[in-house]
Amino acid sequence: MSLSAHIVIQRGALPVDVTFEVQPGEVLAVLGPNGAGKSTVLRVLAGLARPHFGQVRLDGTTLDDPAAGIRLPPHRRPIGMVFQDHLLFPHLSTVDNVAFGLRARGASRESARAVAAGWVARMNLSDHSSSKPRSLSGGQAQRIALARALAGDPRLLLLDEPLSALDARTKLDVRADLRHHLADYAGATVLVTHDPVDAMALADQLVVVERGRVVQVGTPVDVSRRPRTDYVARLVGLSLLAGMAQGRSVVLDSGATVQVAEASSGPVFVAIRPAAVGLYRSRPDGSPRNVWPATVAGVTPYGETLRVDLDGQVPLTADVTPEAAAELDLVLGAGVWASVKASEVAAYPA
Amino acid sequence: MIGRRLIGCAAALWLGLVGCGASGPPASEPPGSGSGSASAGADAPSGTLTVFAAASLTDVFTGLGSQFEAEYPDVTVVFSYAASSTLAQQITQGAPADVFASASPTTMQPVMAAGLNAAAPVVFAQNTLQIAVPAGNPGDVTGLADFTDPDLTIALCAEQVPCGDAAVTVFSAAGLTPQPDTLEQDVRAALTKVSLGEVDAALVYRTDVLGSGDAVEGIDFPEAGEAVNDYPMTVLSASPNPDAAAAWVEFVRSPTGEAALADAGFALP
Amino acid sequence: MARRHKAQVDGATGVPAALLIPAALAVVFLVLPLIALLVRAPWSTLGSLLSTPEVRDALRLSIVSASLATLISLVLGVPLAWVLARSQIRGRGVLRALVTVPLVLPPVVGGVALLLAFGRTGVLGAPLYDATGVSFPFTTTAVVLAQTFVAMPFLVISVEGALRAADRRYEDAAATLGAGRAMTFRRVTLPLVAPGVAAGAVLCWARALGEFGATITFAGNFPGTTRTMTLQVYLALETDPDAAIALSLVLLAVSILTLGLLRDRWLVRQ
Numbered sequence: 001m002s003l004s005a006h007i008v009i010q011r012g013a014l015p016v017d018v019t020f021e022v023q024p025g026e027v028l029a030v031l032g033p034n035g036a037g038k039s040t041v042l043r044v045l046a047g048l049a050r051p052h053f054g055q056v057r058l059d060g061t062t063l064d065d066p067a068a069g070i071r072l073p074p075h076r077r078p079i080g081m082v083f084q085d086h087l088l089f090p091h092l093s094t095v096d097n098v099a100f101g102l103r104a105r106g107a108s109r110e111s112a113r114a115v116a117a118g119w120v121a122r123m124n125l126s127d128h129s130s131s132k133p134r135s136l137s138g139g140q141a142q143r144i145a146l147a148r149a150l151a152g153d154p155r156l157l158l159l160d161e162p163l164s165a166l167d168a169r170t171k172l173d174v175r176a177d178l179r180h181h182l183a184d185y186a187g188a189t190v191l192v193t194h195d196p197v198d199a200m201a202l203a204d205q206l207v208v209v210e211r212g213r214v215v216q217v218g219t220p221v222d223v224s225r226r227p228r229t230d231y232v233a234r235l236v237g238l239s240l241l242a243g244m245a246q247g248r249s250v251v252l253d254s255g256a257t258v259q260v261a262e263a264s265s266g267p268v269f270v271a272i273r274p275a276a277v278g279l280y281r282s283r284p285d286g287s288p289r290n291v292w293p294a295t296v297a298g299v300t301p302y303g304e305t306l307r308v309d310l311d312g313q314v315p316l317t318a319d320v321t322p323e324a325a326a327e328l329d330l331v332l333g334a335g336v337w338a339s340v341k342a343s344e345v346a347a348y349p350a
Numbered sequence: 351m352i353g354r355r356l357i358g359c360a361a362a363l364w365l366g367l368v369g370c371g372a373s374g375p376p377a378s379e380p381p382g383s384g385s386g387s388a389s390a391g392a393d394a395p396s397g398t399l400t401v402f403a404a405a406s407l408t409d410v411f412t413g414l415g416s417q418f419e420a421e422y423p424d425v426t427v428v429f430s431y432a433a434s435s436t437l438a439q440q441i442t443q444g445a446p447a448d449v450f451a452s453a454s455p456t457t458m459q460p461v462m463a464a465g466l467n468a469a470a471p472v473v474f475a476q477n478t479l480q481i482a483v484p485a486g487n488p489g490d491v492t493g494l495a496d497f498t499d500p501d502l503t504i505a506l507c508a509e510q511v512p513c514g515d516a517a518v519t520v521f522s523a524a525g526l527t528p529q530p531d532t533l534e535q536d537v538r539a540a541l542t543k544v545s546l547g548e549v550d551a552a553l554v555y556r557t558d559v560l561g562s563g564d565a566v567e568g569i570d571f572p573e574a575g576e577a578v579n580d581y582p583m584t585v586l587s588a589s590p591n592p593d594a595a596a597a598w599v600e601f602v603r604s605p606t607g608e609a610a611l612a613d614a615g616f617a618l619p
Numbered sequence: 620m621a622r623r624h625k626a627q628v629d630g631a632t633g634v635p636a637a638l639l640i641p642a643a644l645a646v647v648f649l650v651l652p653l654i655a656l657l658v659r660a661p662w663s664t665l666g667s668l669l670s671t672p673e674v675r676d677a678l679r680l681s682i683v684s685a686s687l688a689t690l691i692s693l694v695l696g697v698p699l700a701w702v703l704a705r706s707q708i709r710g711r712g713v714l715r716a717l718v719t720v721p722l723v724l725p726p727v728v729g730g731v732a733l734l735l736a737f738g739r740t741g742v743l744g745a746p747l748y749d750a751t752g753v754s755f756p757f758t759t760t761a762v763v764l765a766q767t768f769v770a771m772p773f774l775v776i777s778v779e780g781a782l783r784a785a786d787r788r789y790e791d792a793a794a795t796l797g798a799g800r801a802m803t804f805r806r807v808t809l810p811l812v813a814p815g816v817a818a819g820a821v822l823c824w825a826r827a828l829g830e831f832g833a834t835i836t837f838a839g840n841f842p843g844t845t846r847t848m849t850l851q852v853y854l855a856l857e858t859d860p861d862a863a864i865a866l867s868l869v870l871l872a873v874s875i876l877t878l879g880l881l882r883d884r885w886l887v888r889q
Contacts, residue, residue, distance in 0.1 A: 046795050074794035075803075081795040087788055091810040100806070101796035152797060435857050503739070503757065508840060510857035531757040532839025533846075535853060539835065542731065547740035548756045 003045075003156055003188045007064075008053035011040040016212035019054075022188040022205070024155075029191045029203030029220075033231060037212045038192040042160050045190060046081050047074030058156055058188075075104070077156070080149030084161040086141040088133035094144050095120055095129040101152035119147035123177075139170040143177060150185065157182075159191040163198055175201055196235040200224065208232055226348045227271060239277075239316045241270040242350060250347055256313035259289045259342040267350040274307060276344035277318035279328055280337040290340045292316075296330050306330075310338055395594035396424035400446065402437040403429060404453035404581070406477070406537060409561050410614040411451070417610075418601050425594050433511070433536055434458075441466060441586065448595035451583040451602075453477075454512040458582045468589060471582035474602050475616040478578055479516055480556040481569040482544045489550025494520065494571045496551060497528040505540045505552040508533040513540070516577035517553045523576040541566060555579070560615035580619070653871070660868055661861040668865040676843045677851040678869060684759060684847060685827035688766035692774045692823045697816060700778035701804070715779075722772045729768055730836025737764065737837075761838035762845050766827035773826050774819035781815020782808070821881050825874055 003022040010016070016037035022028040030038045043049035044064065045056060050071060056064040063072045080101070088097045099116035103109065120129050123143040125136075133141055142162060149157060162178065163171045179202055182189055193199050199206055200220040208216040208223065208231070216228045227233035233240035243252040245264040251257055258270055278284070283291060294312035301307075305319045308330060316338055320328070328336060403411050408431045415427040430437065430447070434457035441447055442464050450467075451474070452458040458471050483491050489502045497504050506528060507514030514533065521528055531549065534540040540552040545565035559568035583602065585595040601607055608618055634642075661668065668674075702708065703715050721729055737744045739754040748754045755761045789811060793803040809816070831849040838845040840854075848870050855863035 046791075048791050048794065073799075074791070075797050075799050077795075079795055081792070083788065083792060087786075087792040089789060089792075089807060089810070091813070100793070100798070104793070104797035104799075104802055148796065158795070433857075439860075503754075505839070508854050508857075510854045530841065532841050534840060535835055535850070535857075542734075542836070543756070543839070546731075546734050546738055548734055548738045548754075 003056075003058050003190070005041075005045065005056045006054040007041055007044050007051045007056065009037075009040055009044060009049065009051045011037045011212065014212045016040055017054075018207070018209055018212070018214050020205075020207045020214070020217070022190060024188055025186055026204045027182055027189040027191055027202055028205045028207060029193060029199035030207050030209055031193060031196060031199045031232075031235075032209035034194055036209045038194070038209055039160055041209070042081075042158050042190060042192045045156065046079055046158055047072060047077050078152075078154050079156045079158060080152055080154035081158040082142070082145045082149045082160065082162045085165045086133070086138075086145040088136075088141055088145055088148070090133055093130045093132060094125065094136070097133065097144060098148045098151050101148060105152060116147075116151055119151045120144070123147050137170070138166050139174045142166065142174050146178065146181060150181065155187045157185060157187055157189040159189065159193075161193055162191070164193070164195060178202060196224075196232075225271070225346070226269065228269060228350070233271065237274060237317070239272045239274070241272070241314065243268060243270060245347055248342070252314065254313045256292060258314065258340075258345060258347075260345045260347040261343045262347065264347055264349070268347045269350050270345060270347050272316060272340055272345055274317045274319040276340050277310075277316050278339045279308065279318055279320055279324070279330070280339065281328055283337050284339055289342055290345065292338050294336055294338045296332055296334045296336060298332070299325065299330055310336070312338075314338070316340075394424060395422055395591070395597045397426070397591050397594060399425050399427045399448050399591055399594040399598055401427060401429050401449045401451065401598060402441060402445070402447040403431055403449075403451040404434045404437070404457075405431050406453055406555060406557055407431065407451055407581070410557075410610050410616070414602065414607055414610050417606060418598060421601070422594070422597060425597075427598070435511070444588075446588065446590055447586055448589040448591050449583060449585055449598055451581065453579065453581055454515075455580055455582055456512065456515070458584070461584070461586070466587050467584040468587045468592065468595075469585060471584040472599065472603070473580040473619045474583050474599075474607075475581040475611045476578050476619055477555045477557055477581065477616055478574045479513070479520060479553050479571075480559050480574065481571055482541060482552045482554045482559050482562070482566050483550065483569060484544055484547040485565055485567055487567060487569075488547065491551040491569065493569070494524050494526060494573055497521070497530075497553070498526055500529045502529075502550040503548065504528060504530045505532050505534055505543045505549040506530040507537060507540055507553070508535055511536055512579060513537045513554060516579055519577040520553070520571075520573040524573045555615075557615035578617070581616070656864060656867060656871070660864050664861065665865050665868075668862045669869060673842055673846075674851065674866065674869070677846050677848045677866075678873070680759065680762070680843070680846065681828055681848040681870075682873070684762045684766055685770075685824050685830075687763045688770055688827040689774075689820050689824040691763065691767045692771040693816070693820060696771045696774040696819075696823075697778055697809075700775045700782060701808075703775070704779045704782035718775055719772045721769050722776075726769055726830065726832030726834075727836050730765060730833035730838075733761075733765060733768060733833060733837040737761075756837060757839040757841060757845060759838075759844055762834055762847060765833040765837045766830045769830055769833050770823040770826040774816075774823040777819030777822060778812060778816050781812035781819075784815075785811045817881065821878060824877070828870065828874060 002024060006019040008017045014037055018041055020028060030041060032038050040049060044051045051064050051066055053066055055062065062070050063077055064070065092100065095113060095116045098119050099112040102112035102115055117129060120126055125140055125143060128136060128140065136144065163175055166174055175198065182202060191202055203220055206218060206220055206223045207214055210229060210231055216223055216232060223232060224236040227236055227238055227240050230240055241252055241258065243250040245266060245268040247263045248260055249257050250260055250268055250270050260270065292312055292314045294310035296308060297311040298309040299306055302319065305321055306325050308318045308320055310316045310318060318338060411429060415429060418427055419425060434452040434454060437450060438457050438460045441450055441461050450461060461467055481491060483489065496502060506517050509515060509518055537554045537558045540554050541558050541562055543549045544552045545562055556568060559566055583599060585592060585599060589595045612618060699718065703711060734741060734756065736742050737755045739748050739756065744755060755764060789807050790803050793807045829849060831853065834847060835850055840846050840850050848866060852863050852866045855866055
């Protein structure tokens with residue numbers, strides 16, 4: 001009893017071909033850059049787009065199977081969907097928006113209203129029951145949109161960038177709310193997002209999609225610790241290097257060598273946290289065995305610190321304090337030495 | 351065919367109005383050279399002649415216009431055909447016409463009341479009513495009495511327009527109360543309904559029946575003589591080209607003009 | 620370019636002079652004839668001119684027939700607009716061109732065309748008449764048909780525009796909530812384009828109310844049955860221009876009043 005999907009569809013010039021499974025009660029996040037084909041995948045699950053090939057099955061029922069000529073229209077699917085900009089019907093009140101799906105699925109006006117009112121209350125928005133969507137704030141509207149999607153008791157919940165239209169402060173609140181409601185929800189959930197924080201905070205499983213392909217699958221912790229593409233590494237703030245391991249040394253494609261904590265062999269990825277990288281004006285002496293010359297390619301504020309992008313044989317990202325940056329005179333193109341302790345470097349098979 | 355005629359009417363009206371606006375001051379043009387027609391004297395008329403004429407004169411006047419231009423090569427005749435009442439209104443509003451030929455003395459009245467006629471209007475033609483029926487006479491109409499049959503579909507002109515006024519006269523002379531289904535705003539509209547077979551009979555002018563070709567048949571009736579409609583014509587006092595205007599009036603009343611009018615079904619006074 | 624741009628912006632209103640002058644001319648051109656009508660109106664005899672039973676009949680007929688024509692246009696025109704805006708059928712462009720022909724057709728020609736189609740000897744009218752004895756011309760039905768013929772395109776164009784401008788993702792949302800196409804159309808699409816439908820209906824009604832050429836050609840002109848206000852005005856113009864002006868004022872007042880009421884109720888939603 002679960003969702004299993006193999007979806008092949010052309011999105012403009014981009015061929016999309018992804019496969020994944022979601023168990024009941026589980027939240028799967030499809031993470032990827034804009035234009036990767038994530039939303040197309042979600043539209044296929046909803047029945048709003050036709051796959052060219054593949055199969056979508058939910059709890060033993062086939063929703064899509066182009067080869068067998070099966071395609072369940074969207075309104076027959078037991079789904080609920082939340083859209084990026086909520087898409088609450090502007091002519092209906094809050095409670096009628098939430099009641100819409102129940103009415104569409106055959107409930108009487110009274111019972112639909114009663115259930116809808118309960119959902120509005122769970123969202124702590126009973127005061128706004130009879131308001132029109134345009135008088136709601138962005139966060140309130142997105143909560144009502146979630147209530148509308150959940151009120152029909154769907155077996156599959158689809159969330160299409162549900163937080164990306166909200167401002168930073170509202171996003172925190174709604175994310176916490178969403179997390180709370182998803183924990184209570186018994187069906188399968190597919191969340192599409194380009195924001196790793198949303199994915200990390202909400203998902204049990206991640207599917208990373210780039211250019212129409214699945215590039216990594218795993219738990220949020222797995223994926224963030226051991227990124228397999230530059231995109232994911234950058235998302236989680238790691239420097240990702242590819243090379244060949246020989247014992248505790250990894251020879252990068254550029255020819256440089258990185259010393260690592262644990263021995264291995266064959267092709268590996270090496271991930272280095274920015275905070276683990278030290279910068280010096282001259283070549284440091286002493287314990288660090290990983291020392292490389294580099295030039296400053298960019299400096300951007302990052303919270304309390306500055307994030308420094310480095311070019312060289314070993315491209316890295318380093319976090320330094322503003323004081324250190326001033327001391328090091330980190331202007332664009334400046335030459336520095338970068339060092340990392342071997343114990344801070346993780347290598348894992350590519 | 352009917353459609354084309356209606357469009358033609360509208361176009362003629364429009365062109366007529368444009369023609370009015372565009373007609374230059376003939377006084378500023380040099381007098382005719384005397385070349386061409388024998389009847390053209392030393393001061394032969396020239397320039398543009400603008401004739402406002404009742405719509406029922408369209409065919410006969412257009413034909414006469416060509417003949418007139420052949421006789422007076424220096425003159426260009428521009429016609430504006432419309433309902434007489436519309437033309438009278440345009441003239442009293444200052445439209446620069448040379449001649450006004452109206453379908454009834456009543457519609458000439460406003461022009462005279464405003465003192466815009468250069469001389470007393472002359473009656474140059476007469477028209478009488480005739481029963482118009484579609485080809486084949488599907489309603490078996492034989493006389494005026496059939497107009498009281500409620501089972502027949504009957505068109506009359508509205509009382510406000512000359513053919514409707516004349517119809518009232520003949521019916522009261524005959525002691526009949528007609529049962530019309532529609533009161534058309536002009537003769538041509540009534541004829542359209544006849545030629546399309548939408549009505550079984552209409553009361554229109556015999557000239558219109560004659561001009562409608564094979565789609566319409568005319569039936570004479572004795573009471574028609576009770577409502578003889580006079581067509582008065584006058585040169586207008588504001589005429590920009592009074593010489594040509596006078597020549598036109600004379601031409602219409604010449605044997606050439608009278609023959610053309612008779613051919614079109616008009617009676618001569 | 621930039622210099623001229625700056626120089627011609629009027630400081631007080633923020634409207635460029637290049638727009639303000641033609642706009643003002645347009646207003647004068649459109650409003651002056653109406654003012655002239657008001658100035659020349661026979662105010663002292665207005666009451667007696669308008670209190671005749673004929674005028675009452677004509678006004679009632681005009682309002683009833685224009686409203687029926689609008690109703691028919693809504694029932695048939697909204698689905699047609701949907702087909703034009705949303706369906707994938709072939710030849711949609713040709714279809715759109717065809718249904719908008721009445722917009723450019725001279726109404727009198729439209730009337731003749733209606734006679735040729737629905738008249739007693741018409742393409743459709745003849746078999747109908749032979750079978751049932753029913754004939755449209757010279758009936759109130761014909762008035763409604765003529766008005767519908769010339770007015771429905773206004774509604775179709777207006778609703779089609781609204782449908783094209785409407786955000787189709789709302790329909791997607793309705794589908795994910797279990798609403799089939801019919802319910803989505805009724806409960807989501809239609810309310811979303813309601814302002815466009817209302818505006819189209821108002822245009823349609825106004826056009827039907829002012830209809831003259833097709834009506835007099837197809838439906839004829841008989842008091843109480845087919846003589847609408849516009850026909851009454853035209854006939855009055857033959858004999859009594861004062862009465863014609865008075866009648867026109869009534870038409871003007873009725874349409875302004877109606878537009879005002881509709882505007883309050885429907886058109887100002889946001």
